[in-house]
Amino acid sequence: MQNKTPQEIQDQAHRFVADAPKRWIEATLTILVVVFIFAVIGKYLDNQFSTTPWLFIGGVVIAFPVSQFIIYKRLKNRFKL
Numbered sequence: 001m002q003n004k005t006p007q008e009i010q011d012q013a014h015r016f017v018a019d020a021p022k023r024w025i026e027a028t029l030t031i032l033v034v035v036f037i038f039a040v041i042g043k044y045l046d047n048q049f050s051t052t053p054w055l056f057i058g059g060v061v062i063a064f065p066v067s068q069f070i071i072y073k074r075l076k077n078r079f080k081l
Contacts, residue, residue: 031067038063
């Protein structure tokens with residue numbers, strides 16, 4: 001980890017706060033899209049294997065950690081954490 005000057009830390013904090021509404025919208029859309037995709041796949045597989053509603057529920061449950069991981073990676077790349 002590199003040592004940052006107080007000005008660099010302050011600039012990074014300012015960018016973090018200034019971008020907050022955009023990040024919230026982006027995070028919400030990421031969660032919605034990932035959950036939708038996993039739910040559709042789960043529903044399709046439920047119809048194929050007659051396991052209703054278990055694969056649908058499993059897809060939705062798996063979608064949340066996947067979407068959180070995607071959001072984490074985006075924030076990490078954005079702020080170089």
